[in-house]
Amino acid sequence: MNTTSPLTFYKEKASNYELTVRIIKAQNIHGTDVVTKPDCYVCLRLPTSLAGRKRTKTVWNNRDPVWDETFHFRIHSQVKNILELSVYDEDVGTADDHLFTVSYDLGNVPLNENVVENFTLNTEFQEELQVEFTLVIIPESQKKVTTNGVLVCPEMSALQVEVQKQKRDPFKKKTELALSVRGSFEDSHSILLRDSSHELNSRETAVFHFPRDLGTELTASLRRVYSSFDVTFTNETENDGSNQTTVPLSVISPMESDIHVQVPAMEGKPLDIQIGLTECPEKLDVRLGFDLCDKEKIFLQKRQRLVADTLKRVLKLEEDLVGEEIPVVAVMATGGGVRAMTCLYSHLCGLQNMGLLDCVTYIASASGSTWTTTKLFEDPNWSQSNLSEPINNAKKHVTKNKISIFSVDRLKYYRKELQQAAVDGQKPSFTDLWGLMLESMLQNGRNENRLSDQQAALENGQNPLPIYLAINVKQDTISTLDFKEWCEFTPYEVGLIKYGAFIRTEDYGSEFYMGRLMKKHPEPRICFLQGLWGNVFSLNLVDTWYLTTQLDTFWDTWVKDRIKDIDKEDIRLRRESAHTKTRLFTPAGTFSRIWKGVLTNRPIDGEQHNFLQGLYLHKDYHQQPQFSTWKDSNLDNFPNKLTPLADNLCLVDAGYFINASFPPLLRPERKVDVIISFDYTLDTPLLAVEQTCNYCTTQGIGFPKVSLSEEERKTHKECYVFNDDEINNCPIVLHFPLVNDTFKKFKEPGVLRTPEEMSDGNVDVTGAFSPYFLTNFTYSERDFDRLNKLTQYNLANNTELILDALQTAVQRRKARNNSCQMQQTVAQKKT
Known part of the structure; x- marks a missing residue:
């Protein structure tokens, strides 16, 4: 830890890690259905690395599902990385049942070692989830980040995506280029490929600002645009992924400013776009x-x-x-x-x-x-x-x-x-x-x-x-x-x-x-x-209740989320004092969820x-x-x-x-x-x-x-x-x-x-x-x-x-x- 006074921000050395998470299996999962066995899958959420979620396949009608699926994340060494592993029971026709969520501090994973964790989900039924973790450093990734000891600001990059527009739509139907960088400030951008200006073959640029050190991706696809009177809309269902291009941004150097990428078309030739990265100034506007x-x-x-x-x-x-x-x-x-x-x-x-x-x-x-x-x-x-x-x-x-x-x-x-x-x-x-x-x-x-x-x-x-x-x-x-x-x-x-x-x-x-x-x-x-x-x-309502009675026993007993520490002794021995406990969140029942919504x-x-x-x-x-x-x-x-x-x-x-x-x-x-x-x-x-x-x-x-x-x-x-x-x-x-x-x-x-x-x-x-x-x-x-x-x-x-x-x-x-x-x-x- 940098010994600089905590009263101001300072620079701290940091590296990037490659995290591998293998969801192995679970056992004795009972689910919420009385008649049938659960249809389980696992969702992985790591917001400090990825804006969305990743999930395993569903193992149908099985109390002891085996997935053996591997997922990769790019994480930052100086950031508090908490991985959430949520077990769901998939239902057809109704919302999936959320069974458990394990909150796990990745600071518990030592470098260059395979660690297998057996998370206890329910001691009564001996329900467990088995997961393997591997953490390796990414070579030549060390740099300095800005921090005040509580917050960290990683480096920010700007992605420029440039496309040439034409007087006539290059495709048979009116088409737009849909761009997305999840986790960026802009999130998404659309460019209509037909040029309505007076310039011939003009170019349009979309810019995305995103954390340079995380596993961010550019997604580009083409979709048709339909007009009905004064309303313009797109057909999202036509994009099944076959005409979509994904570019991992972590592999692009900021020195590369002229990279050509082809986006598959639904008909005709692929569309050429040009992308490039620049580093943003370090000066912050948040003190x-x-x-x-x-x-x-x-x-x-x-x-x-x-x-x-x-x-x-x-x-x-x-x-x-x-x-x-x-x-x-x-x-x-x-x-x-x-x-x-x-x-x-x-x-x-x-x-x-x-x-x-x-x-x-x-x-x-x-x-x-x-x-x-x-x-x-x-x-x-x-x-x-x-x-x-x-x-x-x-x-x-x-x-x-x-x-x-x-x-x-x-x-x-x-x-x-x-x-x-x-x-x-x-x-x-x-x-x-x-x-x-x-x-x-x-x-x-x-x-x-x-x-x-x-x-x-x-x-x-x-x-x-x-x-x-x-x-x-x-x-x-x-x-x-x-x-x-x-x-x-x-x-x-x-x-x-x-x-x-x-x-x-x-x-x-x-x-x-x-x-x-x-x-x-x-x-x-x-x-x-x-x-x-x-x-x-x-x-x-719960604020009103507290201010008028000063009593919160009803909230604590019936409505408050059920969270408990499930750390085992081996985790406690290797954990540093700054690492948070492994916690199990068990969703409330229907009654509590209704009350919670009404009260909060x-x-x-x-x-x-x-x-x-x-x-x-x-x-x-x-x-x-x-x-x-x-x-x-x-x-x-x-x-x-x-x-x-x-x-x-x-x-x-x-x-x-x-x-x-x-x-x-x-x-x-x-x-x-x-x-x-x-x-x-x-x-x-x-x-x-x-x-x-x-x-x-x-x-x-x-x-x-x-x-x-x-x-x-x-x-x-x-x-x-x-x-x-x-x-x-x-x-x-x-x-x-x-x-x-x-x-x-x-x-x-x-x-x-x-x-x-x-x-x-x-x-x-x-x-x-x-x-x-x-x-x-x-x-x-x-x-x-x-x-x-x-x-x-x-x-x-x-x-x-x-x-x-x-x-x-x-x-x-x-x-x-x-x-x-x-x-x-x-x-x-x-x-």
């Missing part, structure tokens, strides 16, 4: 690394100066704070619809009135609180201006009637915008429609702003850096409990934290392949992101282009500390099911797991010392911070212990201070739940209400009859004002707790800085 991007580092340097001056003033320090002595303070806001949007406005205004807003370096938000930050950052100097105007503007939209969003004109507008989004390369969905509806409810008109435009508000470090949070989930068949990955958005980058992969924000929505920007699309308007971050309609389906989710497509997981990805730290799901042990091999991302509201935006602030690279946590939940104001504590404890992330007595759970305070000196790099968390305690009697800190003012203190932030429930998007002016005053009061009433936390953070920073300087001095003396 691989776990460190902060350069633009954020520059912002931090500029922001530090303002933070240092502000802390010196509010804490009445005698000396200036410099360098590592300056603590990083962050605001964390939960979701909560319009309630969260309203409260975050007033909390930020409260910090400004207290002179503390310029101490803040980051503002992380999720769901409804993102609607506040996206609006504020339209003004490049919002934190240096009085926030009363933005609050009044928000009040105008929150209190207005929303019925107009369903008018005929608005519906026409939505349709037009979604059509334009499709033209711009997006995949329009209900999430996008929801974003347009939010725009109508919360904006004065069409908002042309985009997330990358917010860079102007950070140019001189004049405002905190906004971070928006979502989670990537599986669209179908898998619950959020079993799979979720944090995805953060900033004005600079969008990235999946676990993989250490980021793209420029202005490139979000574009199409990537193997780390390269392949097809640039316009960056989506901010309303589409607001719909994504705050889509309360993307829950599937997300019918109104949208899809986004997967910027990890074409990248692969490193063979030692599990040993990378950053990946382990952000390990979120059981699927992390199944590389073939992780995001790099997915066609699309499915990004949803982060509140489906934990209704908070802590994760981006807990990245060690951001070095956050104090988190001012604003929780806008009505009924469970401590749940999010407790869930975050449990999550961080499990993942080994520095977070203070949240230990509450029964009395504290029943009677909520205005502010909780969570601090733990025993945990390294653990931030101080000041947690402000949405409660109405002393505000009932005090209109300002220390100022009692008069009898006439007592009614203003009756703000209902609990119970089913609260005017601030999640799906209410319209408040009365009185309700808006009272919520605004309540949140500002709670903040101001706990000023001393905030100042104490800031003072403690400064002291810790100075102590660490002095300790580092002493260690450096000692080291210098020794040398």
